[in-house]
Amino acid sequence: xxxxxxxxxxxxxxxxxxxxxxxxxxxxxxxxxxxxxxxxxxxxxxxxxxxxxxxxxxxxxxxxxxxxxxxxxxxxxxxxxxxxxxxxxxxxxxxxxxxxxxxxxxxxxxxxxxxxxxxxxxxxxxxxxxxxxxxxxx
Amino acid sequence: xxxxxxxxxxxxxxxxxxxxxxxxxxxxxxxxxxxxxxxxxxxxxxxxxxxxxxxxxxxxxxxxxxxxxxxxxxxxxxxxxxxxxxxxxxxxxxxxxxxxxxxxxxxxxxxxxxxxxxxxxxxxxxxxxxxxxxxxxxxxxxxxxxxxxxxxxxxxxxxxxxxxxxxxxxxxxxxxxxxxxxxxxxxxxxxxxxxxxxxxxxxxxxxxxxxxxxxxxxxxxxxxxxxxxxxxxxxxxxxxxxxxxxxxxxxxxxxxxxxxxxxxxxxxxxxxxxxxxxxxxxxxxxxxxxxxxxxxxxxxxxxxxxxxxxxxxxxxxxxxxxxxxxxxxxxxxxxxxxxxxxxxxxxxxxxxxxxxxxxxxxxxxxxxxxxxxxxxxxxxxxx
Numbered sequence: 271x272x273x274x275x276x277x278x279x280x281x282x283x284x285x286x287x288x289x290x291x292x293x294x295x296x297x298x299x300x301x302x303x304x305x306x307x308x309x310x311x312x313x314x315x316x317x318x319x320x321x322x323x324x325x326x327x328x329x330x331x332x333x334x335x336x337x338x339x340x341x342x343x344x345x346x347x348x349x350x351x352x353x354x355x356x357x358x359x360x361x362x363x364x365x366x367x368x369x370x371x372x373x374x375x376x377x378x379x380x381x382x383x384x385x386x387x388x389x390x391x392x393x394x395x396x397x398x399x400x401x402x403x404x405x406x407x408x
Numbered sequence: 409x410x411x412x413x414x415x416x417x418x419x420x421x422x423x424x425x426x427x428x429x430x431x432x433x434x435x436x437x438x439x440x441x442x443x444x445x446x447x448x449x450x451x452x453x454x455x456x457x458x459x460x461x462x463x464x465x466x467x468x469x470x471x472x473x474x475x476x477x478x479x480x481x482x483x484x485x486x487x488x489x490x491x492x493x494x495x496x497x498x499x500x501x502x503x504x505x506x507x508x509x510x511x512x513x514x515x516x517x518x519x520x521x522x523x524x525x526x527x528x529x530x531x532x533x534x535x536x537x538x539x540x541x542x543x544x545x546x547x548x549x550x551x552x553x554x555x556x557x558x559x560x561x562x563x564x565x566x567x568x569x570x571x572x573x574x575x576x577x578x579x580x581x582x583x584x585x586x587x588x589x590x591x592x593x594x595x596x597x598x599x600x601x602x603x604x605x606x607x608x609x610x611x612x613x614x615x616x617x618x619x620x621x622x623x624x625x626x627x628x629x630x631x632x633x634x635x636x637x638x639x640x641x642x643x644x645x646x647x648x649x650x651x652x653x654x655x656x657x658x659x660x661x662x663x664x665x666x667x668x669x670x671x672x673x674x675x676x677x678x679x680x681x682x683x684x685x686x687x688x689x690x691x692x693x694x695x696x697x698x699x700x701x702x703x704x705x706x707x708x709x710x711x712x713x714x715x716x717x718x719x720x721x722x723x724x725x726x727x728x729x730x731x732x733x734x735x736x737x738x739x740x741x742x743x744x745x746x747x748x749x750x751x752x753x754x755x756x757x758x759x760x761x762x763x764x765x766x767x768x769x770x771x772x773x774x775x776x777x778x779x780x781x782x783x784x785x786x787x788x789x790x791x
Contacts, residue, residue: 272716280713281720286786297788301750304710304729304736308788328788330753332712332729336786372736 272333273367279337284344289326294394296386298379305331305376307339307383313351313391320351327383334373338380341365351388357381413722414768418612418700419561419589419759420726424655425614431658432616435651443648444637453650460657464621467660468596468606473623476640477653480620481588482512483633484607485555487622487644488584489516491630492553492605493525496582500550506530506538507744508565509557510586514740517555526550535693536565536745544575553582553605559590562728562741562757563692564701566594573602582628588612588620592663593671593699604628610652614762615659619652667762672699674760674769681773685780687790691745691755700760705747708790709783711755717779723772726757 272280289295289310299306312324325347329339342362346354362377363369369377392398415423435456441449443457461475478484493503505517507529517527528546530538538556547554554576559566569585576583584605587596591608598606605628609620624630624643636645679690679702687707706714711729718725728739729752738752747755758772784790 277720280716283786288788301753301789302748304749304753306788328786330708330787330789331710333716335710336713 271370272337273369275341275365275367276333276337276369279340279366280333283327283336283340285326285340285347286328287326288328289324292326292387294387294389294391296383296388296390298383298386299331301330305329305335305379307331307335307379309339309343309380309383309387311346311384311387311391322346322349322351322354325384325387331376332373334369334376335379337366338362338369338377339383342377342380342384346384351391355385355388357384413724414764414772415724416758416760416764416768416772417724417726418761419757421611421617422614422761424611424616425659425662427662428615428655428658432651432655435654439650441650443650444639453648456650457648457653460653463657464608464660465623467592468598468608468623469600470598470623472626473598473606474626474641474643476622476624476643477648477656478620478622478644479618479649480611481510481586481607481609482620483644484588484609484620484622485510485512485584485586486516487630487633488605488607488624489513489553489555490520490633491643492582492584492628493520493523495629495631496552500548500552501525502528502548502551504528504530504543504546504551504554504581506532506556508532508536508538508560508741509555510561510588513555513557513586530556532565532744534746536560536563536741537693537696538567538572540568540571540575543572544579547575547579547581551579551581553584555584555586557589558585558587558596559594559698559701560692560741561589562739563703563745564589564698565692566590566696566698568696569596569603570601576604577602589698589701592660593668598623598625605630610656610659613659613663616652616655619649619656621656663762668699671760671762671764674764674766675699675702677766677769678702678758678760678773681769682776685777688754688780691742691747702758702760704756704758705751706754706756706780708787709754709780711753713783714754714756714779717783718772718775721775721779723775726759728755728757729753 292310314323327339359378441453443453582604606623611617691703711727742752
C-alpha cells in the first residue's frame with residue numbers, strides 16, 4: 271500500500287519534536303478527523319535572504335500523515351521562505367514516491383502546516399504579507 | 409508460521425490446521441465425486457457431507473435444525489435475512505437488528521430497506537450490550553425476525569443470546585444470530601437458547617476459506633438466494649464444496665475447551681499488560697468477552713500508525729481507526745459504543761489463536777509499549 275520512501279520516513283521520521291524558541295509555528299488539522307500536524311521553524315538571515323535554518327514537527331495521524339510531515343520538513347530545511355512557501359502537496363507526495371489517493375490530503379496538510387508556520391513568522395515579525403502568501407493549496 | 413512473525417489477527421482469519429488439510433485432501437483426488445451422482449463416487453461424497461453435517465450439528469446441539477452449507481459467513485447472514493424477509497412477507501416486513509452487526513448484516517438490511525422492508529437498528533451500551541427491554545419494546549406485530557450478533561468481531565462483546573432467544577420465542581418472531589466469531593469458542597445450544605437460525609463459518613476456526621453454514625430450524629419459512637439443482641434442502645443450490653465441508657467439520661471437531669482456556673489466559677495477560685502502558689482503555693466488556701479478543705484505544709496516537717509500527721516488528725494486528733478505512737470514517741462498532749471520533753482513532757484489535765504462546769504475548773507487550781512511546785513522542789498531544 272505504501273511506497274518504500276513513505277515507509278522509510280515512517281520508520282525513521284526526520285526532524286521530530288517541539289521547538290521552545292521557534293520563530294514560527296503552524297498548527298493544522300483537528301483531532302476529530304484524525305490528523306493533526308504542528309510545524310516549528312527557526313529562521314536565519316543569510317546574504318540578505320531569510321532561510322529556514324531549523325525545522326521540527328509533531329504529528330498525530332496515520333502512516334501517510336507522519337511520513338508527509340517528515341518529508342515536508344526535509345524539503346523545507348535550508349530553503350528561503352519564498353521557496354518554502356512554494357512547496358506544494360504534489361511536491362511532498364512526489365518526493366514520497368506517491369501516496370494512496372485517499373491519503374493525498376495528508377500531504378496537503380503537511381504543506382499547509384509548513385506554510386502556516388511561515389505565515390506565523392511573518393505575523394510575529396510584524397509583516398504578514400498580503401495575498402502573495404495566501405496558500406496555494408486546494 | 410515463520411518464527412519471526414506473530415499472528416494476532418485471528419478474528420480476520422486463521423491458518424488451516426494440518427489435521428484439517430489431511431481430512432480434506434482425499435476429497436480433491438480419489439473421493440472427488442459429485443454428491444448428487446448415483447454411482448459409488450457420488451454416494452461416497454454424499455455420505456461424507458452427511459457425516460460432516462452430523463459432526464457440526466453436535467457442536468451446537470442441533471436436533472430440530474437443518475444445516476445448510478454455504479460459502480461462508482457473509483452468505484449465511486444474507487441467506488438468513490433475505491431468505492426470511494422474502495418468505496414471510498405476508499406476516500410482516502419489519503426486521504430488528506443492532507448497530508453492532510458485521511457489515512454483511514448491516515448492508516443486507518440496507519438493501520432490504522430499499523426493497524420496502526423496515527429495519528430497526530437497536531442501540532448498544534458502552535460495552536456493546538443490547539438492552540433486553542429495548543429489544544422487547546421494538547418488537548411489533550409485523551416483526552418477522554430479530555438478528556443479533558452472538559459475539560462482536562471488533563470488541564468481543566458476547567450478547568445474552570439465551571435471553572434474546574426467549575424474548576423472540578415468546579413473541580413469535582424468528583431469532584437469527586451471527587456466530588461466526590463465537591462458534592466453538594462460546595457454548596451454543598440451539599434448543600436451550602431458542603435460536604432459529606445460526607450463521608457459522610470455517611476459516612475463523614482453522615478450517616478452509618469459502619465454507620460456512622446456516623442452521624435453520626425445521627418449519628422456518630426461508631426462500632433460497634441461489635436457485636438451481638435444489639441442493640442443501642433446496643435452500644442453497646450448487647454442487648457442494650465437499651473438500652471444504654470435510655475441512656470445516658474436522659476443524660469444528662478438533663476445537664477443544666482447552667484451546668478456549670488457553671486463549672482466554674493469553675487475552676487476560678494481554679489486557680493486563682497493555683493497560684499498564686497508561687493513557688489507554690479496553691473497549692468492550694471485561695467479562696462476557698470473546699476468549700480471543702482484546703481491543704484497546706490508546707490516547708494521543710492513531711491506530712493505523714500503531715498497527716504498521718507493530719507490523720514492522722512482525723506483529724500482525726488490526727484497527728477500526730478511521731485512517732485505515734476507505735471512507736476515513738471510524739468503525740461503526742466503535743461509534744455505536746459511543747466513542748468519539750478522536751477516541752476511536754487510536755484503536756487496535758488483537759485477536760488470539762490457539763497456537764499463540766506466552767512468549768509471543770510477552771514480546772508483543774514489549775513492542776507495543778515501545779511503539780506507543782515512539783508514536784507519542786511524535787504526537788503533539790503527549791507532553
